Amino acid sequence: MNLFSLSWNYIRSKPLNTVLNILLMSLGIAIILVLLLLNSQLEENLGKNKRGVDLVVGAKGSPLQLILANVYHIDFPTGNIKLTEAKALTRNRLIKSAIPLALGDNYRSFRIVGTNHDYVKLYQGEVDQGALWKNNLEVTVGANVAKRLGLKVGDDFFGAHGMSVSDLEHDEARYEVVGVLAAGNSVLDNLILTNIESVWKVHAHEEEEEHGHEEDPVLGSAYETGFPDGDEDAEITSMLIQFRSAMGAVQLPRMINANTNMQAASPAFETQRLFSLLGIGVNMIRSFAYIIIVIAGLSIFISLYNALKDRKYDLAIMRSLGASRSKLFVHVIIEGVIITLLGGLFGFVLGHALVEILAGYYEKSEEVGITGLVFVNQELIVLLLSIGVGVLSALLPAFNAYRTDISKVLAQD
Amino acid sequence: MILIDKLNFGYSEQRILSISRMEVKESEHLLILGNSGSGKTTLLHILGGLLSPKEGRVIIGETDLYGLSGSQRDKYRGQNIGLVFQKAHLISALSVQDNLLLAQYLSGAAQDKGRVHEVLKELNLGDKLNKRVRQLSQGEQQRVTIARALLNRPRVILADEPTASLDDNNAAVVLNMLKAQAEKYQASLIIATHDQRVKDQFDLQLNLHAL
Structure with missing residues (x-):
């Protein structure tokens, strides 16, 4: 007791x-x-997914939407920007690096993202099986994508237009899985990565209708880093920018928003705004x-x-x-x-x-x-x-x- | 064993009672008589260290009860004074055994189940060990409170109207037990009562009415 x-x-x-x-x-x-x-x-x-991204540059629209679509991949993109304009901007001395992104397709609700290998490095992604993409129409899929869809190296699939499942399939261009990423608790887990030209190619097919189907694999022009070669009509969705110095944060957004057709949004500022909402x-x-x-x-x-x-x-x-x-x-x-x-x-x-x-x-x-x-x-x-x-x-x-x-x-x- | 020295006390401001000197020796029994309202319970509470008197001292053995601090007095009471009341106030949330273990715990003594069994057996309650308090009869409950009062081998047993709510049979049983147990432990037994059934069995009597 x-x-x-x-x-x-x-x-x-x-x-x-x-x-x-x-x-x-x-x-x-x-x-x-x-x-x-x-x-x-x-x-x-x-917080983890916006690390290393100082500024997102994309089409004009809601800055919060720009961040949600291009950093977290949960909202729809605001639109496209001209490749030539984007390339011109990267020559600014305040910019240390820029990673281009091309969105627009999905495979069974997982987004297909056209980008380069820098994007994987940004999130310290590691290859679990196979390799990263090199040729056009090769993809490397995130760990969660592979798990949920049962994809493995050597599989192929048709992407679908848009961001949700029900849309029409591009049954002309077949993607081939060449690698699977290890799980890293970042956005990469839920993405299907390829190079930007693959995304262009899928959409070009749509416009031009017919072409030779079984082509030999074409090596992507900028799969490791930098921007791909494209004609003057070529577009990308956005680019993720890292500043060279703190001056970038002061000058770049104002310069981009005032002088170009593009919009710049800061992930730090927008997520903070989201949380306060x-x-x-x-x-x-x-x-x-x-x-x-x-x-x-x-x-x-x-x-x-x-x-x-x-x-x-x-x-x-x-x-x-x-x-x-x-x-x-x-x-x-x-x-x-x-x-x-x-x-x-x-x-x-x-x-x-x-x-x-x-x-x-x-x-x-x-x-x-x-x-x-x-x-x-x-x-x-x-x-x-x-x-x-x-x-x-x-x-x-x-x-x-x-x-x-x-x-x-x-x-x- | 218990000594009262120049004690002044009262139920209310108007009715002050005083006892200049009185002693109850070891193994002696004292009966405090008086009608209700005469101050029996008050006197008993003073003797038990429950209520400070206006003046005077209560000495048990060598200890001046009201010379102790509040918590020292609580502890002293737990270890040396066994109290039995008119109604059997047991903790109804606990079993019979736990009620007795609680008494050992609160007095600061070691919890000894052997001792608990022994005392219950002496009072013919050996089979009620794990019963809930509510499952016992009035007489049985009163016997448990006696067991509780005796548990720590007190030097003084104070009983306030212990037989008032019992029938003749149970009253006789309880009274005999109190006397027998007090003798066994060589404790002084002090009973406050107006119960005529008790009167004839005690030599030493204090009639508060006569004061």
Whole structure:
């Protein structure tokens, strides 16, 4: 027998009250945890994928859309830019490097991205099987693409126009898988990479209708780095730019937006803007969770307060058996903390399970990299919060227990 | 064993009682008599260290009860004074055994299940060990409180109307047990009562009405 098992026995003797309080507490904790997990994973993954990209240059339109489409590959592209204009811009002395991207096709909802090997290096991608693409119509697929579609080296497929599955297939140009990338928890996992000329070629077929079908493989003109050779009508979707110095951040965006037909957007600035937009919703849900926790604390307080009215004889008897005032104080506090800790623990399991279920339910969440099976440091706050609510809600009842006038209570027989 | 020295106390401001000197020796029994409202319970609480008197000292063995600090007095009471009340106040959330283990724990003594079994057996409660308090009869519950009071081998046993809510049969059983156990542990037994059934069995009597 000790104070803990004493408190535990009292809790067990009122199962309905206890279950209600634990449920309330766990609900609040679970909501906070879901937000915490989603937010931190989103922030981490978005942060990881924009590393090394100082500026995205693409067609005019929404800057946020430009970033979402070209860095995270979750939105539609804003349009195309002229290859010649893009090339001219890269000669600017403030630009250290530029990676061209050509979007527009997909294969069973995974995007086909025309680019060069620098793009793989940007995310420190590594080849798991086969090799990176060299010839036109060769592709290297991301780890998740290979897993989900069962693609392996030597397979071939037809791309489909547009960004979603239902669109028409380009049944003229057949892509061949020459490599599979190792999983790296970056956007590469969900992309099909090829060189820009392959993307052009697929679309050129569409326009010119007929050509010789079984051609010999043609070596891409700029598969490793730089921009491909194209005629003056050739277009790309965007380019990812790295500055040579901080001066670039000051001068380049203004120069591009004012003097060219292109638009420049900063991933850092746009994701921050996105979070501040999301933040309003997140803050509202979070406030709601805190209100639930306050109600849980209040409910525990009322339960304890009422229970202790019935238990004043118990408390007086405990005093007469040798318990000091402070022992009774601690006994009541422990009772509150046990309930909120159980609530916190249950909420912890519930929160992670909810995120995992949500992640399994929405396919997109896998692309953004959301899972319920990771733990973040901030979750320790949940532990502190649980204990804090327990102590706070038990404080007044415990103080009443502390003040018990043994003689008066016992004389009231 | 228990000595009262120049004690002044009262239920209310108007009715102050005073006892200049009284001693109950080891193995002696004292009966405090008086109608309800005469101050029996108050006196008993003062003797038990539950209520500070207005003036005077209560000395048990060598210890001045009200010379101790609050928590020291709580501890001293747990270890040396066994209390029995009119109603059997047991912790209903706990089993019989846990009620007794709690008494050992709160007094700071080692928790000894052997001792718990021994005392319960002495009071014919050996088979009630794991019963819930609510499953016991009134008389059985009162016997458990006696077991609890005796558990730590107290030097003084204080009983406040221990027989008032019991029938003749149970009252006799409880009274005999209290006397027998007090003798066994050589403790001083002090009973406050207005119960006529108890009166004839004690030589030493204090009638608060007569003061």
